[in-house]
Amino acid sequence: MLYSLHCLLSLYLRLCLSKINVPSIYNHRRFEEKWLLDWERRQLFQGRSQPGSASRSEKLYLLFAFAYPSGSGLHVGHVESKTALDILARFYRMNGRQVLFPVGWDAFGLPAENYAIKTGVHPAQTTRQAIDTFRRQIKRIGVSYDWTNEIATCHPEYYRWTQWLFLQLYGQDLAYQATGMVNWCPSCQTVLANEQVVDGHCERCDHQVVQREMKQWFFRITKYREELIGGLEEVDWPEPTKQQQLNWIGKKEGINVEYPVEGTAATDLTVNCFTTRPDTNFGATFVVVAPEHRLARDIAAGLVKPDTAAVTHRRQVSRYLRQTERKTERERQQEGRRKTGVFTGLYALNRLTGQRMPIWVSDFVLRGFGTGAVVGVPGHDRRDFEFAQTFKLPVKRVVVAPDGDGTDITSLDQVQEEAGVMLNSGFLDGLEISQAIPTMMDYLEKRGWGQRQTAYRLRDWLISRQRYWGTPIPIVYDPEGRPHPVKEEHLPWLLPTDVDYQPQGKPPLASSREFIERTERLYGPGWRPEFDTMDTFVDSSWYYLRYVDPRHPDRFASAEQLRRWLPVDFYMIGPEHIVLHLLYSRFFTKFLRDQGYFKFGEPFTKMRHQGIIMGPDGKRMSKSRGNVISPDQVIDKFGADTLRVYEMFMGPIETDKPWDDSAVAGVYRFLGRVHDLVSQAKAVESTADEHPAVQRKLHQVIRKLSADIPALKFNTAIAALMELTNLWEDVSRHGRQAVLARASLINFVQLLAPLAPFLAEELYSQLEGEADSVHLSDWPTWDDRLAAEPQVSLPVQVNGKIRAQLKVPAEQLGDTSQILEQAQRLPAVQRWLGGEEPSNSIYVPGRIVSLVTGPVGKKA
RNA sequence: GCCGAAGUGGCGGAACUGGUAGACGCGAGAGACUUAAAAUCUCUUGGUGGCAACACUGUGUGGGUUCGAGUCCCACCUUCGGCACCA
Numbered sequence: 001m002l003y004s005l006h007c008l009l010s011l012y013l014r015l016c017l018s019k020i021n022v023p024s025i026y027n028h029r030r031f032e033e034k035w036l037l038d039w040e041r042r043q044l045f046q047g048r049s050q051p052g053s054a055s056r057s058e059k060l061y062l063l064f065a066f067a068y069p070s071g072s073g074l075h076v077g078h079v080e081s082k083t084a085l086d087i088l089a090r091f092y093r094m095n096g097r098q099v100l101f102p103v104g105w106d107a108f109g110l111p112a113e114n115y116a117i118k119t120g121v122h123p124a125q126t127t128r129q130a131i132d133t134f135r136r137q138i139k140r141i142g143v144s145y146d147w148t149n150e151i152a153t154c155h156p157e158y159y160r161w162t163q164w165l166f167l168q169l170y171g172q173d174l175a176y177q178a179t180g181m182v183n184w185c186p187s188c189q190t191v192l193a194n195e196q197v198v199d200g201h202c203e204r205c206d207h208q209v210v211q212r213e214m215k216q217w218f219f220r221i222t223k224y225r226e227e228l229i230g231g232l233e234e235v236d237w238p239e240p241t242k243q244q245q246l247n248w249i250g251k252k253e254g255i256n257v258e259y260p261v262e263g264t265a266a267t268d269l270t271v272n273c274f275t276t277r278p279d280t281n282f283g284a285t286f287v288v289v290a291p292e293h294r295l296a297r298d299i300a301a302g303l304v305k306p307d308t309a310a311v312t313h314r315r316q317v318s319r320y321l322r323q324t325e326r327k328t329e330r331e332r333q334q335e336g337r338r339k340t341g342v343f344t345g346l347y348a349l350n351r352l353t354g355q356r357m358p359i360w361v362s363d364f365v366l367r368g369f370g371t372g373a374v375v376g377v378p379g380h381d382r383r384d385f386e387f388a389q390t391f392k393l394p395v396k397r398v399v400v401a402p403d404g405d406g407t408d409i410t411s412l413d414q415v416q417e418e419a420g421v422m423l424n425s426g427f428l429d430g431l432e433i434s435q436a437i438p439t440m441m442d443y444l445e446k447r448g449w450g451q452r453q454t455a456y457r458l459r460d461w462l463i464s465r466q467r468y469w470g471t472p473i474p475i476v477y478d479p480e481g482r483p484h485p486v487k488e489e490h491l492p493w494l495l496p497t498d499v500d501y502q503p504q505g506k507p508p509l510a511s512s513r514e515f516i517e518r519t520e521r522l523y524g525p526g527w528r529p530e531f532d533t534m535d536t537f538v539d540s541s542w543y544y545l546r547y548v549d550p551r552h553p554d555r556f557a558s559a560e561q562l563r564r565w566l567p568v569d570f571y572m573i574g575p576e577h578i579v580l581h582l583l584y585s586r587f588f589t590k591f592l593r594d595q596g597y598f599k600f601g602e603p604f605t606k607m608r609h610q611g612i613i614m615g616p617d618g619k620r621m622s623k624s625r626g627n628v629i630s631p632d633q634v635i636d637k638f639g640a641d642t643l644r645v646y647e648m649f650m651g652p653i654e655t656d657k658p659w660d661d662s663a664v665a666g667v668y669r670f671l672g673r674v675h676d677l678v679s680q681a682k683a684v685e686s687t688a689d690e691h692p693a694v695q696r697k698l699h700q701v702i703r704k705l706s707a708d709i710p711a712l713k714f715n716t717a718i719a720a721l722m723e724l725t726n727l728w729e730d731v732s733r734h735g736r737q738a739v740l741a742r743a744s745l746i747n748f749v750q751l752l753a754p755l756a757p758f759l760a761e762e763l764y765s766q767l768e769g770e771a772d773s774v775h776l777s778d779w780p781t782w783d784d785r786l787a788a789e790p791q792v793s794l795p796v797q798v799n800g801k802i803r804a805q806l807k808v809p810a811e812q813l814g815d816t817s818q819i820l821e822q823a824q825r826l827p828a829v830q831r832w833l834g835g836e837e838p839s840n841s842i843y844v845p846g847r848i849v850s851l852v853t854g855p856v857g858k859k860a
Numbered sequence: 861g862c863c864g865a866a867g868u869g870g871c872g873g874a875a876c877u878g879g880u881a882g883a884c885g886c887g888a889g890a891g892a893c894u895u896a897a898a899a900u901c902u903c904u905u906g907g908u909g910g911c912a913a914c915a916c917u918g919u920g921u922g923g924g925u926u927c928g929a930g931u932c933c934c935a936c937c938u939u940c941g942g943c944a945c946c947a
Contacts, residue, residue, distance in 0.1 A: 240864050240942090247863065250946065275947060288947095339945085362945095369946045376947090382861085383945055457946055575941080649885070651873055655865095656940080660872065663886045669900095670885085716874070719884035726884090795880040800928050802880055842927055848879045852927045 026672035028639025032758040036139065044773060045089075045101070045144040060097040061565045062089050063547070063604070065573035066106040066540045069130035071115065074137040075621055076629045076647065076659065081610035083644045084653050084712060085572050086143045090754040091709045094779040100565050101144060102547040104151035105131050106540045108159075108533075113469040116501055123469040124497075127154060137631060141640045142757050144775070149550045153471070153539035160492030161546060161556040162539050163474040165588065167485050168595060170475075174220040177483060180462055184212035189505035191466045211325075216464040217473060217532065221587045225249055225458050227601070228586055236606040238654075241578060248579050250457025252276050255441050256371055257450040259287065259348035261295075262356060263307050271295060271348050271359065274370025274455055277377070278444060279436035282425040283398035286376040287348040287359045288341065288387065291324045292367035295359070299344050306345030313345035317361055324363040339364055339390040348375075351449055352426070362387065370455045378409075385415045398425045399433065461584065463535040468501040468508035470533030476519050479526030490522060495533075507531035541584035544568055544603060545592070559597070567600045575609040575654075608712060613647070614658040621659075629659055638668045641756035645671065648714035648755060671759055674725055674752065678763045681745055682738035691731050691739035697724050698744055699787035702780050705751050714755070721751060742767065747780035796823045797850040804828040806849065816843050823849040 039045065064085050067078070089101040105127075112123035112130075131152065138145070151158055169175035183192040187207035191214070221228075229249055232242045254276035261269035271287055289296050298304040300318035320342045341362030348357045357375070364383065365374050378388035378395040388395055399420040400406045406423065409415060422428040427443070428436045444450035464473070474486035474493040486493045496512035509515055509531040519529040542556075548565040549557035573581075582604075589603040614620055615627025622628065634643045646667040651657045684690055701724045708717040732739045740748070746767055753760035753774045764774035788810055796804045804826045808819060820841050823829060833853060840852040 243864065244942070247943070252946075254947080273947080277947080364945045364947095366946065374947045381947070383947075386945090455946080579942085649872090655873095657872065660886065663872070666885055715872095716884080719874075722884055793880085797879090797928065800926095805880080838927095840927060842879095844879060848928080850879080850927050 026675035031762045035761045046148045061100045063568045063571045069134045077613040080647045087754040103145035107152040107154040108470045156492035159471040162471045188503045218460040252455045255450045256453045263347045272371045273375040278440040280377040280380045283379045283396045284375045290365040290367040290372040293372045296361045316342045339387045464532040466507040473530040475530040571604040571607040611656040618658045642668045649718045683742040684738045687741045699782040702782035798832040
């Protein structure tokens, strides 16, 4: 019964379908899975040497940002950039390049550990599950990764080299221990990374985070700060990204000016202030030091005593230091720009003016930048002005603003920071700021009052984390507490498994008996391991090196493979959170180069960013908003090719764009038409018999895709394919009439291959049989002569407005005088010229004709 | 506040080096097929006026350069990212 009903239905359907023009027989389910298994079985993209013509020599290393396998799986935003890179990989393979396209997981990290604290499930288990999910989802979208060489940072075979890298840095004194301020959550009893501090509160328990001083491990990245600036000139990166790196390094040229300190019995006391604007020093009226500054501490400790009211000042300063120390991040943020501070009772002598400048302590001065002391020029620095206003300190004008305002400065908007001419400044009077700065620097240096100095914002990298799920720091302490490197033969220095990762106020590793016993067994009684693990940025900032030789047992990668593949030719990475990762990666690269492991100093030759795919509501996709689109849903309904082509068609890869369900259906329709068109196409005998317009379009499209794909302009590439399809359909009256030769049908399918690899493979197998793969075929070539339009329609402007079109055969496009004459004779042009002779005639070959009446050189 | 990016139809977007603004897709409207719906196909689709030919107008705002400006210059407005007392 059911069966006969089904038969009737399908018969009916077939009858209906035969009546309408294009019976859509495209069904992705029939073949996507099949080709996936086929590619895997034939190991099409595995290993680092693909089969193919002998010309496959030039290497191409394509790198996708290291992915953290989160528990919630992939969403369609991840698909975009993976697909983009996969298109490049497939395109370049077809173009004879030797392609390295590896995959791996940034598998250590907090989410898995937090989940473990909540549920008790071991992070290794959740991580493995998450990776399995990611792998399955990525395979489904047809990304041609080399899966046999997959890596994960949580595998001992990976992290032994992370530890090795630490030891190399340690050996060169670039890894060191120091006391530093860290974010401490009193409720969770643990240190938090900066990213875990949201609005001054703990990300997990919402408790206020406090600053706490702890002994920590640092990497001396600042050693490379100049090279990290200079190297940016060598690379092809988006300018804003370079700018962000520069801002982060924050190089500032200035001068340290030394002021004698007065008002105390000590005679040789000075205070050293860093400034980029010594030109305004005639306008300096006070000095401020950071609470951590030595002078402030000495006063609080009673080591430096002001001549007058010494006890009061000491008491006030030490109270202020205690207050600021106790301040939470939140309190500082809430304070905003409101200024606090106390007078020390001491004065700095401004030797330019002979004036005594009161020395204050205030926490708006940062200890980590410059000298931790600044000279206050309230007339020409907004911050200094606010401080002067709060504490009623004098304001003096030494620059006339470009608008000529030379009156007393009484409001913030009068504070002139940028441009102007000096006054009330002795020998600087009348000079522009830009000239006054070097003049003053020379003057101060000549007298020994100051010394030119460069300041940087970049600090050394704090890598210690009191966390479980990370790479153990390969350090052991002797019974006296002195650190020693773990011996290389003891690597990998395994992460213990018998730990209690509930927060207890000490690092989770401290709870492992095995870890301590292991250390004592290998190093002696009383020895203890380092209990901290490394920042996961350490793991993820050298992975691109391991990728070239992921199974090498004795080195992080062999010299041969490093030489062969690096540097990375193209890096695709999101625009957010890139500053640190890129700085760290570049730092490691420069370090290992200096150790002689390779020659290059910049790891990523070319880099581009992908945008964010927003939900259908135009907002960022998130679980709580309920606007997350999963690739699995889309693939189930429309197939992986539709998902890929749609995402590439949405717009430029680097911009943010919203998801649109009905546009997805549009792409599905397009692929359906392509499928039907090709699979039903009858071929003409030879390319000589092809329909000229379709043939021309095909060659134009081959040319366009050959340029658009390497330029990542996938949206216009797909539009071109649609145009070709539309034309082909029109001309062939929907697939019934042969218009192209077999060779051209194959070319069309090849154009499709990088973008819609499943459909292309299916159609290719119909045309060529199943023995070959379209993905191993050679990218089609075009013929410029066949692509040329035989006739061009030239717009003709009269006085700047288009009034007519002139049809010109292609071979006559170079004949300027004839074209101008013909254009002038067009009826519409005659009408608009109104009988006048043009005073100016312009012909831009192949583009436009422009005729102008009236006086030459003037607008009509 | 500072640094950066971007503003084009109802929507996503296209436009080479200053040379026909709106390719391609979505949506919408009308029609064909159908008992009907869906699907599919055909046509129309920036705005205003006109039966039409056609004209005017139009790329955030206001100026400018040019035969010609979405594109270049100046000023401003808006939105989105990043940093945030960095001397």
